[in-house]
Amino acid sequence: MRTMGRIKEHLPVKYFAAVCFTEDIKLEAVLARLEALFGPVDSRSPVYKFDHFTDYYQSEMGSGLQKLFISFQQLQPPQALIDFKHKSNLLETDYATGKGGRRINVDPGYLTDAKIVLATTKDYSHRLYLGKGIYGDLHLSYKNGYYRPERWTYPDYNQPLALEYFNKIRDLYRKQLKKLRAPTK
Numbered sequence: 001m002r003t004m005g006r007i008k009e010h011l012p013v014k015y016f017a018a019v020c021f022t023e024d025i026k027l028e029a030v031l032a033r034l035e036a037l038f039g040p041v042d043s044r045s046p047v048y049k050f051d052h053f054t055d056y057y058q059s060e061m062g063s064g065l066q067k068l069f070i071s072f073q074q075l076q077p078p079q080a081l082i083d084f085k086h087k088s089n090l091l092e093t094d095y096a097t098g099k100g101g102r103r104i105n106v107d108p109g110y111l112t113d114a115k116i117v118l119a120t121t122k123d124y125s126h127r128l129y130l131g132k133g134i135y136g137d138l139h140l141s142y143k144n145g146y147y148r149p150e151r152w153t154y155p156d157y158n159q160p161l162a163l164e165y166f167n168k169i170r171d172l173y174r175k176q177l178k179k180l181r182a183p184t185k
Contacts, residue, residue: 009077010077010078011112011177012075012076012077012078012177012180013075013076013077013078013110013111013112013173014071014072014075014110014111014112014169014170014172014173014176015038015071015072015074015075015076015080015081015084015108015109015110015111016069016070016071016072016108016109016110016111016169017034017038017069017070017072017084017088017106017107017108017109018067018068018069018105018106018107018109018118019031019034019067019068019069019070019104019105019106020050020057020061020065020066020067020104020105020106020107021065021066021067021103021104021105022061022062022064022065022103022104023064023066024103025095025103025104027047027068030091030095030104031044031070033091033094034070034088034091034106037087037088037091038072038084038087038108039072039073039074040072040073040074041070041071041072041073042071042072042073042172043070043071043165043168043169043172044068044069044070044071045068045069045070045161045162045165046068046161047066047067047068048066048067048068048156048159048161049065049066050065050066050067050156051063051064051065053154053155053156053159054154054155054156057102057105060101060102061101061102061103061105067156069162069165069166071111071169071172075173075176075177075180076110078110078112078117079130081108081109081110081117081119081130081134081136082119082130082131082132082134084108084119085108085119085120085121085134086132086134088106088107088108088119089106089121091104091106092104092105092106107119107120109139111166111169111170111173112173113142113170113173113174114141114142115138115139115140115141115142116138116139116140116147116157116166117136117137117138117139118136118137118139119134119135119136119137120134120135120136120137121133121134121135122135123135124137124152126138126150126152137152138150139152139153139154139157140153140157140158140163140166142170146163146167147163147166147167147170
């Protein structure tokens with residue numbers, strides 16, 4: 001016999017950010033600002049050429065864009081994604097040109113055992129409204145031992161560098177959860 005599901009709090013999640021930046025940006029200064037906002041960074045991917053995957057930001061940010069992923073040490077509740085997105089948008093504004101064009105693009109998201117969710121301000125059929133103008137966008141699902149893309153997954157999230165990185169931080173996340181669950185002595 002089936003029983004009704006029980007309501008329970010979600011486990012804390014592992015937050016990360018995808019940071020896209022122009023050639024004139026001092027990356028370490030941006031990462032320091034992100035750490036001041038969201039806490040210590042515990043991993044980072046290699047930097048890669050973002051222009052190889054899309055020209056979506058080219059009209060606003062120019063060419064020669066680079067990108068990397070970073071993850072934050074402290075696990076937090078999934079609903080903090082709203083605050084992460086608002087703060088990252090303010091940071092983008094701080095680095096904007098005098099004409100309002102961005103020089104950095106920071107896309108926060110979180111990882112669980114089962115999925116990777118990004119924050120966005122744009123509604124679409126597969127995005128769920130979270131509140132305060134922010135939507136959650138399921139980007140990768142973990143099935144049969146690795147992350148799998150959805151039809152709408154951004155191309156650079158489906159490259160080997162990104163998938164290897166997310167598997168690495170998934171392992172880190174699982175170790176952190178294990179420590180949380182361990183009985184204290």
